[in-house]
Amino acid sequence: MSAESSPPPPQSTSQSLIDSGIAAEKAGETAASGRTAGGGRPHLLGLTRIELADRAVEWGFARVHAASLWNELYLQGRRAPSEFRPHDRMPARFLERVFSECDFDFPGVSRETHSADGFTRKYLLGLRDAHRIETVLMRYSGRTTACVSSQVGCAMGCVFCATGQMGYTRHLTAAEIVAQALHVDRVLRATSESDPQVGGAAPALAEPDHPSPHHRHERLRNIVFMGMGEPLHNYDAVMQAIDILRDSAGLALGAQKISVSTVGVVPGIRRLAAEKRPVYLAVSLHGATQEERAALVPAARKWKLDELMDACREYTATLGRRIFFEWTLIEGKNDGPEHAHAVGALLKDIPAQVNLIPLNPTFGYDGKPTRPAGARGFQDVLATYGIPCTVRQRRGIDIAAGCGQLAVAG
Numbered sequence: 001m002s003a004e005s006s007p008p009p010p011q012s013t014s015q016s017l018i019d020s021g022i023a024a025e026k027a028g029e030t031a032a033s034g035r036t037a038g039g040g041r042p043h044l045l046g047l048t049r050i051e052l053a054d055r056a057v058e059w060g061f062a063r064v065h066a067a068s069l070w071n072e073l074y075l076q077g078r079r080a081p082s083e084f085r086p087h088d089r090m091p092a093r094f095l096e097r098v099f100s101e102c103d104f105d106f107p108g109v110s111r112e113t114h115s116a117d118g119f120t121r122k123y124l125l126g127l128r129d130a131h132r133i134e135t136v137l138m139r140y141s142g143r144t145t146a147c148v149s150s151q152v153g154c155a156m157g158c159v160f161c162a163t164g165q166m167g168y169t170r171h172l173t174a175a176e177i178v179a180q181a182l183h184v185d186r187v188l189r190a191t192s193e194s195d196p197q198v199g200g201a202a203p204a205l206a207e208p209d210h211p212s213p214h215h216r217h218e219r220l221r222n223i224v225f226m227g228m229g230e231p232l233h234n235y236d237a238v239m240q241a242i243d244i245l246r247d248s249a250g251l252a253l254g255a256q257k258i259s260v261s262t263v264g265v266v267p268g269i270r271r272l273a274a275e276k277r278p279v280y281l282a283v284s285l286h287g288a289t290q291e292e293r294a295a296l297v298p299a300a301r302k303w304k305l306d307e308l309m310d311a312c313r314e315y316t317a318t319l320g321r322r323i324f325f326e327w328t329l330i331e332g333k334n335d336g337p338e339h340a341h342a343v344g345a346l347l348k349d350i351p352a353q354v355n356l357i358p359l360n361p362t363f364g365y366d367g368k369p370t371r372p373a374g375a376r377g378f379q380d381v382l383a384t385y386g387i388p389c390t391v392r393q394r395r396g397i398d399i400a401a402g403c404g405q406l407a408v409a410g
């Protein structure tokens with residue numbers, strides 16, 4: 001864990017923390033989608049392509065001007081107003097209006113760390129209000145993936161999670177989420193095969209002869225909302241960001257390329273189903289009885305296991321899509337055959353895949369990861385229920401970039 005990732009003293013992981021985070025949201029402290037953290041001017045990165053075009057028309061310009069700007073933002077990778085050069089389809093007057101009406105900046109990179117195997121990079125990003133978040137780039141299994149944060153801290157308080165140990169500070173805006181993805185995309189584009197830190201160890205993913213620029217250059221292909229924060233607690237901003245990242249004229253991330261992870265925020269799961277959102281859903285389970293789950297995941301006291309499973313059934317029935325259930329394996333706590341049988345019984349009527357994650361170390365929790373033989377035993381039990389199950393490779397642990405390890409001090 002890097003010095004700046006050293007977690008602050010553990011804060012309350014009680015129900016009151018969850019309630020206070022949600023109360024803050026209800027009281028309007030949440031930054032509106034597409035707006036700055038202060039709720040002021042819109043941020044360019046928080047607008048969908050249609051919203052941007054509508055604004056262009058409002059200002060007396062043509063939609064094609066907005067289309068050119070969008071192209072330069074998402075395909076040319078412009079990072080500052082000074083990088084936009086006026087031309088026929090993007091006149092100077094239009095650019096002046098855009099930057100007088102909208103904010104446009106990126107979080108600064110305070111620190112970058114690389115895992116020893118070269119497959120993982122972690123970025124500590126500074127936001128405008130001096131809060132900081134972490135974003136992770138993963139390049140393995142033939143995939144390029146950004147693990148993005150959705151909040152500064154987290155109100156859910158999972159006991160083994162460094163972010164949960166920080167407590168909740170605020171939601172990120174859609175723009176702050178999109179900026180993380182664009183940062184990773186830019187890093188990938190700039191990464192050459194001769195880069196000993198990444199290109200030397202990890203496979204090159206670019207396809208020089210492919211007709212699509214997304215394949216010709218090494219580009220971001222996957223996003224997982226598994227960084228700092230509970231994405232479904234910041235639903236509107238996360239979905240706005242996903243709409244922007246999916247746009248076929250931008251990063252064009254497909255439905256199978258975006259995963260949203262939740263600790264079990266039942267209203268959010270029901271809303272995903274009702275809105276038929278084209279994303280994969282990962283639900284962190286960790287306990288297969290109400291009591292065992294609530295001991296690890298305080299949010300389970302608010303959204304009980306029965307209620308959660310009902311919402312999961314509704315999601316799979318409505319969308320015809322399986323759910324990924326995440327299970328952090330903690331030695332002697334939730335990794336015995338009896339736990340595996342309980343998971344099997346709980347999930348037997350739900351289209352599901354279980355991902356087992358041997359516990360990653362954090363300063364605020366003294367549990368130990370299950371050993372490989374124990375993880376295999378757990379997997380074998382689930383196989384008897386016909387439930388597909390994988391054991392996650394432990395990557396990026398040396399830079400505290402693994403599941404549950406993201407945190408910033410201060």
Ligand code: SF4
Pocket residue numbers: 154155156157158161162163164165227228229230262263404
């Ligand atoms: S595991 Fe996820 S939901 Fe739980 S405290 Fe950490 S960031 Fe929040």
